[in-house]
Amino acid sequence: MQFGTRNPFTPTFGFAPHVLIGRDGLLSASGLALEEGPGSSGFSALYMGPRGSGKTVLLNEIEDHAARRGWTVISVDAASTGVGERISEMIEWAASGDDRSSDGSEQITTVKGVRIGPFHARRESLRRVQPRWSLRRQLTELASAAADSGAGVLLSIDEMHRCESDALLRLANDIQHVAKRGQMPLAFAGASLPEIKHTYLADDRFSFFRRCECVDLPLIDAADAFRFVTESVTAGAGECTLEAARLLADACDGLPYQMQLLGDHAWRIAGAPDSGIDSDAALESIRVTASVMQDRVYRPTFDSLTPIERRYLAALAEHGGTATRRDLGTGSRLSAAQMATAEQWLMDNACIEVVNAHEHPAGPEAEIGFGCALAASTVAERIEIESGYGRTEATVTHESARALSPRCNHPMPRARARCILRLGHRGGHRSR
Ligand SMILES: Nc1ncnc2c1ncn2[C@@H]1O[C@H](COP(=O)(O)OP(=O)(O)OP(=O)(O)O)[C@@H](O)[C@H]1O
Ligand SMILES: [Mg+2]
Numbered sequence: 001m002q003f004g005t006r007n008p009f010t011p012t013f014g015f016a017p018h019v020l021i022g023r024d025g026l027l028s029a030s031g032l033a034l035e036e037g038p039g040s041s042g043f044s045a046l047y048m049g050p051r052g053s054g055k056t057v058l059l060n061e062i063e064d065h066a067a068r069r070g071w072t073v074i075s076v077d078a079a080s081t082g083v084g085e086r087i088s089e090m091i092e093w094a095a096s097g098d099d100r101s102s103d104g105s106e107q108i109t110t111v112k113g114v115r116i117g118p119f120h121a122r123r124e125s126l127r128r129v130q131p132r133w134s135l136r137r138q139l140t141e142l143a144s145a146a147a148d149s150g151a152g153v154l155l156s157i158d159e160m161h162r163c164e165s166d167a168l169l170r171l172a173n174d175i176q177h178v179a180k181r182g183q184m185p186l187a188f189a190g191a192s193l194p195e196i197k198h199t200y201l202a203d204d205r206f207s208f209f210r211r212c213e214c215v216d217l218p219l220i221d222a223a224d225a226f227r228f229v230t231e232s233v234t235a236g237a238g239e240c241t242l243e244a245a246r247l248l249a250d251a252c253d254g255l256p257y258q259m260q261l262l263g264d265h266a267w268r269i270a271g272a273p274d275s276g277i278d279s280d281a282a283l284e285s286i287r288v289t290a291s292v293m294q295d296r297v298y299r300p301t302f303d304s305l306t307p308i309e310r311r312y313l314a315a316l317a318e319h320g321g322t323a324t325r326r327d328l329g330t331g332s333r334l335s336a337a338q339m340a341t342a343e344q345w346l347m348d349n350a351c352i353e354v355v356n357a358h359e360h361p362a363g364p365e366a367e368i369g370f371g372c373a374l375a376a377s378t379v380a381e382r383i384e385i386e387s388g389y390g391r392t393e394a395t396v397t398h399e400s401a402r403a404l405s406p407r408c409n410h411p412m413p414r415a416r417a418r419c420i421l422r423l424g425h426r427g428g429h430r431s432r
Pocket of ligand 2 (some may be wrong): 013014055057158278
């Protein structure tokens with residue numbers, strides 16, 4: 001693809017990249033699952049990854065692939081209220097509308113702020129759905145109509161971690177009923193931040209999602225990132241030295257969003273496509289990108305953590321950014337159980353990682369370092385600010401044991417927050 005003098009990078013969220021990298025395996029697995037039908041393990045899949053790891057982009061690709069196979073695609077963002085009602089509304093709207101979106105085109109339409117994937121089902125199939133039917137009945141009829149024409153229905157839900165629990169529970173029951181009990185071709189693809197592992201996936205009532213194929217989005221490796229930089233620059237009719245491409249690829253930390261930021265800044269700093277991207281432009285881009293990541297990813301991630309998780313990270317930062325479990329535990333005033341709980345959460349959310357995992361270290365020898373969702377500098381910055389207010393380690397240590405016990409963290413999507421009370425608290429949840 002040629003973009004003339006257009007910048008080929010897309011450092012934003014949910015925007016289809018001009019060069020899609022590192023997702024071939026997941027896309028072919030999803031395509032195979034749709035082909036195999038309801039018995040296939042990947043027929044219901046949940047993709048998890050930190051901010052900017054490419055969840056929305058992957059869902060969109062899966063939807064497009066399904067639509068091109070003639071499947072009916074219903075795509076919804078669970079962040080705002082009434083997800084079930086909105087799906088019903090979309091189905092009714094599609095059934096009653098004109099035939100523009102059933103002409104086989106890739107047209108994507110938005111109704112009331114909800115993105116609707118291309119409806120490729122024949123209009124007559126949609127018209128079998130009657131208004132005021134329950135969502136379960138609507139989905140059953142849609143899936144049965146799609147099955148009659150040798151296809152199926154794909155229900156795709158983004159931002160699942162922000163969905164209200166009652167709405168998500170109803171939806172899970174409906175999908176399960178239609179897809180599993182009725183053996184209907186109703187496939188499911190969801191996307192969420194990994195924190196869902198500690199909320200809905202840890203809750204037995206949501207066992208449907210636990211039984212989905214749960215996939216942690218793989219990080220982009222340096223070879224793919226290198227290919228991404230060179231192919232994108234070429235697509236934009238620009239030029240880049242090998243050294244500059246290597247520098248940019250090595251700096252992306254496996255995160256697609258960061259990869260896009262690096263390319264975008266290098267492109268602008270160099271004045272591409274009129275001038276080529278060289279090492280100087282790449283190094284400057286790496287510096288600017290680090291500061292943008294600080295504002296848009298690292299600080300918001302750090303702010304969402306509990307005091308215990310922050311103290312775990314403070315200990316890691318004080319060890320210079322990497323330390324074995326043994327060393328972290330030795331200097332810490334947290335209990336072993338608190339350290340282990342914090343580690344699990346931070347690991348799941350890509351704030352930390354085991355840097356010597358390839359050596360298969362035994363428990364205490366595992367070496368922990370910062371992950372792609374957080375930087376040591378963010379933690380150091382916060383420690384410095386807090387110490388300016390006299391909140392030293394000693395002060396924090398004297399806080400009551402209750403204040404240090406794990407947070408409830410129950411999602412409160414309407415407040416765009418999680419419950420700040422301690423685990424096992426009485427009464428309703430509270431966001432502040
Ligand atoms: N596989 C990929 N190859 C190249 N670029 C990608 C890829 N995946 C995502 N991107 C780019 O990274 C940006 C962020 O991707 P996306 O919005 O899908 O992340 P996300 O995980 O959904 O983030 P959030 O958790 O904030 O919703 C996109 O705008 C897109 O341009
Ligand atoms: Mg997203």
